Amino acid sequence: MGISRKDRDPTAATASADGPAEPPAEPRAGRPPVGRWVRAGAMLVAFALMVAFAAVLARLTLEASAAAEPMTHTNLRPGDSIRDYLTQPAFVDTVRQLGGNILLGVPFGLLLPVLVPPARGLLRVGLCTAAVMTAVEVVQGTFITGRAFDIDDVILNTTGAFLGYLFLGRRLGRAVHPPRRRWWHRLFGGPDPAG
Numbered sequence: 001m002g003i004s005r006k007d008r009d010p011t012a013a014t015a016s017a018d019g020p021a022e023p024p025a026e027p028r029a030g031r032p033p034v035g036r037w038v039r040a041g042a043m044l045v046a047f048a049l050m051v052a053f054a055a056v057l058a059r060l061t062l063e064a065s066a067a068a069e070p071m072t073h074t075n076l077r078p079g080d081s082i083r084d085y086l087t088q089p090a091f092v093d094t095v096r097q098l099g100g101n102i103l104l105g106v107p108f109g110l111l112l113p114v115l116v117p118p119a120r121g122l123l124r125v126g127l128c129t130a131a132v133m134t135a136v137e138v139v140q141g142t143f144i145t146g147r148a149f150d151i152d153d154v155i156l157n158t159t160g161a162f163l164g165y166l167f168l169g170r171r172l173g174r175a176v177h178p179p180r181r182r183w184w185h186r187l188f189g190g191p192d193p194a195g
Contacts, residue, residue, distance in 0.1 A: 042176045046114040053107045065146030072148040081152035101156035109164025113173025129161035
């Protein structure tokens with residue numbers, strides 16, 4: 001018993017009794033999946049970068065500053081510190097305070113989608129960043145001399161994470177990890193993006 005052309009090549013045209021041959025199936029569009037070792041390497045690099053970032057973050061946020069102690073105050077009202085920064089006369093200090101806090105959040109948006117696949121997504125990256133930075137602010141306000149809890153720092157850090165995710169983190173996460181099944185695929189029975 002021989003193997004037909006159809007059995008040998010699943011994309012070959014098939015003829016039906018009702019009409020002419022059907023065109024061959026189109027290959028699925030998109031990039032080929034990333035190999036297991038490439039994915040592991042990317043996650044290892046992201047882990048190393050996250051550890052380096054954590055060391056920098058600790059140095060910038062958790063070092064005591066006795067000289068700044070008279071000027072520190074706790075801020076629980078969103079927007080108060082941002083307004084103060086924007087109304088101060090020294091533009092360089094404003095850029096340093098606002099821009100520095102935004103930049104501190106950017107690595108979360110870049111590295112989390114690669115390092116922690118379940119954390120992919122704008123909302124998840126924002127929630128993870130807000131949780132970590134809130135913890136940092138609590139430690140600052142509770143244990144570190146010359147530091148205080150400031151809700152605006154958390155807002156600015158989370159904004160930085162959003163920007164990092166939107167500009168590059170989303171693409172990095174998609175390049176390294178296979179597409180995930182979205183809630184609407186599960187709810188409405190849509191196609192599996194990985195299959």
